[in-house]
Amino acid sequence: MSTGGDRAHVWDRRRFLGVIGAGALVPASLTACGTDGEPGRAKAAAQKDRGTITIGYVAWDEDIAVTELWKQLLESKGYQVDAVQKDAVPDLFRGVAEDRFDVFMDAWLPSVHTEQWAQYGGSMVDLGPWYEPGDLGLAVPDYVDEVESLVDLPEHADLFDGTIVGIEPTAGETRTIDKSVIPEYGLTGRYRQKAKDTGTMLQALDTAYAAKRPVLVSMWRPHWAFSKYDIRYLDDPADAFGDPDKLHTVVSRKFHGRRDNEALEWMRNFRVTPDQLQGLEAAIQDAGGADHKTGAVETWIGDNEPLVKQWLPI
Numbered sequence: 001m002s003t004g005g006d007r008a009h010v011w012d013r014r015r016f017l018g019v020i021g022a023g024a025l026v027p028a029s030l031t032a033c034g035t036d037g038e039p040g041r042a043k044a045a046a047q048k049d050r051g052t053i054t055i056g057y058v059a060w061d062e063d064i065a066v067t068e069l070w071k072q073l074l075e076s077k078g079y080q081v082d083a084v085q086k087d088a089v090p091d092l093f094r095g096v097a098e099d100r101f102d103v104f105m106d107a108w109l110p111s112v113h114t115e116q117w118a119q120y121g122g123s124m125v126d127l128g129p130w131y132e133p134g135d136l137g138l139a140v141p142d143y144v145d146e147v148e149s150l151v152d153l154p155e156h157a158d159l160f161d162g163t164i165v166g167i168e169p170t171a172g173e174t175r176t177i178d179k180s181v182i183p184e185y186g187l188t189g190r191y192r193q194k195a196k197d198t199g200t201m202l203q204a205l206d207t208a209y210a211a212k213r214p215v216l217v218s219m220w221r222p223h224w225a226f227s228k229y230d231i232r233y234l235d236d237p238a239d240a241f242g243d244p245d246k247l248h249t250v251v252s253r254k255f256h257g258r259r260d261n262e263a264l265e266w267m268r269n270f271r272v273t274p275d276q277l278q279g280l281e282a283a284i285q286d287a288g289g290a291d292h293k294t295g296a297v298e299t300w301i302g303d304n305e306p307l308v309k310q311w312l313p314i
Contacts, residue, residue, distance in 0.1 A: 050078040053263060056092045056101035057085055060198060062222050063106035064290050065280045068297045070105065073312060074263055088170040090116055097123035102255035108134050108245040112172035125256040126248055130270045131222065131277055133244030136173045137233035138164065138181070139219035141209055149235035150185045157190040159214045165204045166195030166218040173218055176241060184240040205229065222274060224281040266312035276307065
């Protein structure tokens, strides 16, 4: 996948940014992208300054992808966007509830983030789901043929050194594994979940996969890892992980109450399929990962203009 520097494949920003109202042309000098972390890099191309939107996000691949996507789309319409990363999902729910963040786009409901929603949901507004299904599971590489189901894990603890490689300690999936999966399948005393962060989990998966060693990881979909690696979920006959969730956009009451808030309606229109989201995540990975997301997302927008037009006028 090419990056934003490959101009032969980059979307026509002048046509996209073009005429926000009726008729004004955008000079070519205003179409250049800034770097990640430069709020409002496309604001000058818009007809007016529509104010600032603060999007909080966690370093999960789907949230990184859609936050950058909407940062670029909103900036192209004259908004200044501040994208603020937090390490823990509870901080994002609390931030939206307390009006410190306007938007959080990765609320997994009704199950994964049920505790956060119970605590803070009454102080924010749910714009509805933009993606489904979002599911969780314990995954292994396909070459690990000793286990097919979570039921098989107790007798194969030595194969995985009794370790489940998890993600962030505050993640809903981490809680589900500790409180539901481990006791349900008799893993107590046989396995421990080592939960640090998503990057550590992915590095453990990559290292083990390269050496064809067994590894048991906490995984979720949508995630690009299912495209990069031949991995699979272990069957969950007891349904310890629960039914799949939907991914929702939640906003603060203050943001929801803004007058003439076109951004709110555009976000309500947002929907992507599993293939579309996987393609967006893969584009970022092919470009070199999150540090190179700006050009990758810009290119993806240009390649998917009919889809983008379903969300907002371009």
